Amino acid sequence: MSGPLEGVKVVDITTNISGPSLTMILADLGAEVIKIERPNIGDDARRMGPLWEGDGVYYLHINRNKRSIVINLKEEEGKNIVYRLVENADVFVENFRYGKADSLGFGYEKLKEINESLIYCSLSAYGQSGEKRHKPGYDAILQADTGIMGINGTEEGGVARAAVSILDQGSAMWGALGVVSALYHRKETGKGQKVETSLYETGVFWTGYHLLSYMATGEEPKKMGSNHAAFAPYGDFATKDDPIMIGISNDSLFQKLCNVVGKEEWTRDPRFRTNPDRVKNRKVLNELLEDEFRKDTAKNWIEKLEAGGIPSSVIQRISQVLDDPQLESTEMLVSVPHDNIKELKLPRLPVQMSDTPLEIKKSPPKLGEDTADILHELGLKEEEIRKLEERGVIQA
Amino acid sequence: MSGPLEGVKVVDITTNISGPSLTMILADLGAEVIKIERPNIGDDARRMGPLWEGDGVYYLHINRNKRSIVINLKEEEGKNIVYRLVENADVFVENFRYGKADSLGFGYEKLKEINESLIYCSLSAYGQSGEKRHKPGYDAILQADTGIMGINGTEEGGVARAAVSILDQGSAMWGALGVVSALYHRKETGKGQKVETSLYETGVFWTGYHLLSYMATGEEPKKMGSNHAAFAPYGDFATKDDPIMIGISNDSLFQKLCNVVGKEEWTRDPRFRTNPDRVKNRKVLNELLEDEFRKDTAKNWIEKLEAGGIPSSVIQRISQVLDDPQLESTEMLVSVPHDNIKELKLPRLPVQMSDTPLEIKKSPPKLGEDTADILHELGLKEEEIRKLEERGVIQA
Incomplete structure (x- = not known):
C-alpha cells in the first residue's frame, strides 16, 4: 500500500496551476491520475518560467505521479x-472557465449519465454563481479582489501580493479535501456527487480573521508588515547585523523575553503589563526592544532567545531554507528520477501517514508519454491507436 | 445527511489557532467534535483580540460546530x-509541544492500546524530527524560517509576513486532508494510523515554486511586490484614482490588453512580443502601461478590461470585500445564532458538496457548556458528575 487513495482513479482535464495542484495532491495520496492534454502544446504550465532543462519548474512540481x-x-x-475514461473513473476534475465544461460535453449532468457514482470536482476563479463567475482570474487578481493584497506588506511599501500562491494552491487543497470527503461518503452510501471550490471562496476564507475583526470593531484592517494586530511585541527587529523575528502571544512569554533582554522592570511597567497594554503601546515597546537587540548579532540573539523559550527566527532567504538541516531532517525534498534533469528534487506533501506512506514514484510526464498505454488499458488495439493518431484524435 | 463525515467522532485536545482550525474543518464536514479545555481559562484563543462581545474573533471563527x-x-x-472518550472515538487531534502528548499520557502508542483503529493526528510547529522540533513557533515565526517572509512585500517596504495565517490555517488543511484520507483508508482495511503535519512542512511546501526556481537557476528569489517573476505585465498600476491589478500570462492576453489600451503597436514591438521578452523588459513596459492607465479612473479601466477579457481587479479593502455582491452570491458568510452577538456571521468552508451540504449548525461553545451532556453520554450519573466537579476534575 503506497498511499491512502490507492485504487482510486482520477480523470484530470485541468491546466495551469490550481487544477493540476489539486490532482497532484490526489496523486501523491496514491490515486492513479490520468492527465488529459491537448495536442502539440499540452498544459500551458509546461512553458511557465523559469525553465529547468526546458520544463517549467511549476509544471515539474505539480505534475509528478501522473500519466x-x-x-x-x-x-x-x-x-x-x-x-x-470517465466510465472507469472514480473522480473527474475540471478547471475550465464558467460554462465551458458544459459546452464541451463534460458537464456534471452529462458525465453522471455515463457514471452515476462519479465524483465531479469543479475548480474555478470566482465560483459557479454571482456576476463575477464569468470573469477570468489568477491568483494575484483574486488576492486583490478578496482583500488579501490590501492588507499585505507595509503601509510605506506599496502594493504586494502574498508571495506564495495561496489561492491557486489553497483552492487545490480545498478541492482535494472535498474530493476525499466525497470518496469517504461514497464508501458509506455508494453515491457520487459534485464538489465545487474556487479561488474567490478560498480568498474570502483566508481573510476570515480580518473580516470578523472588521465586523466586530468597525475598524478597517491595515497593513501590519511583520506585526500582528492582536499581539505585541510581535514582528521583526533590527540587530547588530540581520533582522530577527519574535512572537510574544501572552504575558508569560513577555516575562521570559524581558529576562532574556535583561529588562525585568518592563514586566512591572503599566504600559506593558498585559497584552492589550502592549498592543496599545506597541510603537514605544518596539523601539525600546530594538535598542536592546541592536547591541548584539542576530545569531547570538536567536541562541539566547531559544534558550529562554521565546518563539524566534532569523528571516531566511530561499537559499538558506534549502541549506537548513531541518529541511533534511524532515525529508521535505524528495529525489525524483528524470531523463533530462540530473538532480530533480521536489517537495513532498506536508503530511505524513504511518500506515500508508506518501511517495513520489513517477517524474512529471512528457507530453502524451502514456497515451498508448492508457488506450491499451481501455482495450484498444495497436491498429486502432495508429488510426486515431492518423486522424489527429490523439498523440501517442 | 448534513456533511460527508457525519457519524465520525473526533476528540480534540488542541488549543490556539492551527489545531482548532483543523478540527473546525472536520466539524464543518459533519464530524462530531468534542473540544477538551482546561478549567477556568479554556483555550487561549478565547481571549485573543479583537474581542466581539467578550469573545476573541478568531476563537469564534474556528470553533463553531464543536462541543x-x-x-x-x-x-x-x-x-x-x-x-x-478516545475509546469511542474515530479521531484524536493534538497540537502540544514536542514530547508533551507522550508525557501527559496521550501519545499515539498509549491511545492505540485503548482504541486500535484510532486515527491519531499530531500538528506541530517544526515537525516530529530534526533539531528544531523542540522549538516553539507561531505562524509568523515559521514564515520567517521557511523563506516566505524573505520574499513577501516589496524591496523598499521592509519585512512583512503574508498577511493571512497561511501556516496556521494551511497546516490545519493538510492535517484535515490526512485525517479524511486515513478515514477513507480505514473503510477499506479497518486500520487506524498516525497522521502528522506541521507549520514548517507547510511553509516549505508553500515556497515550492521558489525553491525549485532557485535550484533551476541559482538566482535568489526577490521580493516582487505585486509582480510575478514568471509573467509580465503582471501587477498593480496607478490610475487617475485608485490602483488596479492586472495579470497577463500569455501572448494572446497581451494582444487583448494592447487593444484595450489602444496600443496595438506594442504587439509588434520586439521588446514585448513574447512573455520572456516582456519579463526581460518589465520595467519599461510597466512604465508605458502606467502612463496609459493614468488617463482614466480605476472603475472605468476595470470595465474596459473586463469587456476585453483581461484578468483584472481593483485592490479591495476588507470593508469592500464585505460589501461585494459576489460575497452574497456565493453565500460565503453564514448567519450563526449566538447568545451575545446579535449578527454573528462566519465564513463557511470554501468547498461545496451537492449531496452532503456543509452547514454551520452550532455557535462556538461557551467554556464547558457541553461537559454534563458529554459525560452523560459516557454513562455517568448526575451524582458522579457532581462529585467529579467537587474534586476539581471537570467543570460542568
Missing part, C-alpha cells in the same frame, strides 16, 4: 475517449 | 475521562 494522455477534445472521437 | 468539555488533565481521573 499524460494527449486527446483532441474538438473531435467527437476525442470526446468519446474521455467518456470511456 | 466543549472542561477536564483537568493534571488529575488521573481527568486523564481517564479522556481515555473513555
